Amino acid sequence: MKLAEHLSQGDILYLNHNEELLSVSENNHYRWLAFDNVVQSVMLKCKPWQLTLPHQIAMMLPLLFIQPQQVIEFGLGGGNLARFLRHYLPTLNLDTIEYSSAVIGCFEKYFNPQKQGFNLHNNAALDWLHHNKKKQADWLICDIYQKNQSIEDSLNLTKNILKNINEKAVLSLNLPSPSHQEIHYFLEHLRQLSSDKTVVYFHLPKYLNIIIHIYPTSFLLTKESAISKNMNFSHPFLPHYIVNRWMGFWHHGIKY
Secondary structure: OOOHHHHOEEEEEEEEOOOOEEEEEOOOEEEEEEEOEEEEEEEEOOOOOOOOOOOHHHHHHHHHOOOEEEEEEEEOOOOOHHHHHHHOOOEEEEEOOOOOOOOHHHHHHHHOOOOOOOOEOOOOHHHHHOOOOOOOOOEEEEOOOOOOOOOHHHHHHHHHHHHHHOOOOOOEEEEOOHHHHHHHHHHHHHHOOOEEEEEHHHHHHOOOOOEEEEEEEOOOOHHHHHHHOOOOOOOOOOOHHHHHHHHHHHOOOOEE
């Protein structure tokens, strides 16, 4: 059965009607989180660490090239990225910043079945950045869903993140549903903000997400060269089948 069919056949576990409709549903195989009836994240119950949606795979692609020690994640949702990272990098220092206390509560009750310890911070992203300017990371991930969030809001947050990261860090962004004009506007500003870095983006067929990775220009040259010549190199922590699949995915990225 296709995932879309699974998600049309579920029982509601939780419903919150505050600022936006937040719900948790499940069937025999999956549990999922939705905002205003739009599915935001999906957990495979028998393998909760497994990524289930294409944009999540696109977000994790830098793991082909880096083995981060410190990651800062903006936006928790159902915790798919956090569970995946903790599974494959159990000693990773991961800070997750989430504005909604209801989302954090849902994650702890419904989306952390292994009861792992996560560093969750109930803050707005800009507030957290302001008070943690000295906090450095190898990789920063911005995957925020916010009702009525404009492209200017996303750009402002990106500017503030880029101001505070070290020159060797990688930044990954998820723009949930930008128009063509908004994508162009965002990328043009990003090029000005990141003139010393490489920007690569992914447009996912049948999905509205645009995934953007920003990394130092010289960062991937050696590894990328090796990958282009030999697809069968070993990886320190990702399974071989994931590496092969992701390398094919990576080559669909568009440098800007």
